Amino acid sequence: VTIGVLGMVVLGSTTPFPRLLRGFELLRVPRLIVVIVAFMWRYLHVLGAEAGRMQTARAARGYSASSLPRAASSTGALISTLFMRSMERGERVYLAMLARGYSGSMPATAVERLSLRPADVLFLAALMLALALVRVLLP
Secondary structure (H helix, E strand, O other): OHHHHHHHHHHHHHOOHHHHHHHHHHOOOOHHHHHHHHHHHHHHHHHHHHHHHHHHHHHHOOOOOOOHHHHHHHHHHHHHHHHHHHHHHHHHHHHHHHHOOOOOOOOOOOOOOOOOOHHHHHHHHHHHHHHHHHHHHOO
């Protein structure tokens, strides 16, 4: 499990997200899942920015939580408002995509051929050596 998590962390932190999506396509992950992950990645940042703007607006109006119930109530209202705004934004984006000819799948961008380079082989060999040393030295 540790090796799997380490591999995912290294892959996620060294590979740009569009290349990860392309890799999923080459591994024949269902197209719908790849499209959902791509939209999720894009709009996760949009929702984060929207939540930040809402918190800034709340602070600008002089809000300060003096007790836990008041803070929970205010946070609940913020989350529900964010949910409604994201639903409305999603509908507007979907209608705009339909107007531009969206047919249910993302158009293929410039096809980039993925290949195993010497640097990749060297990295894998170093990782395997490090894991073997850890296994030998730590019984």
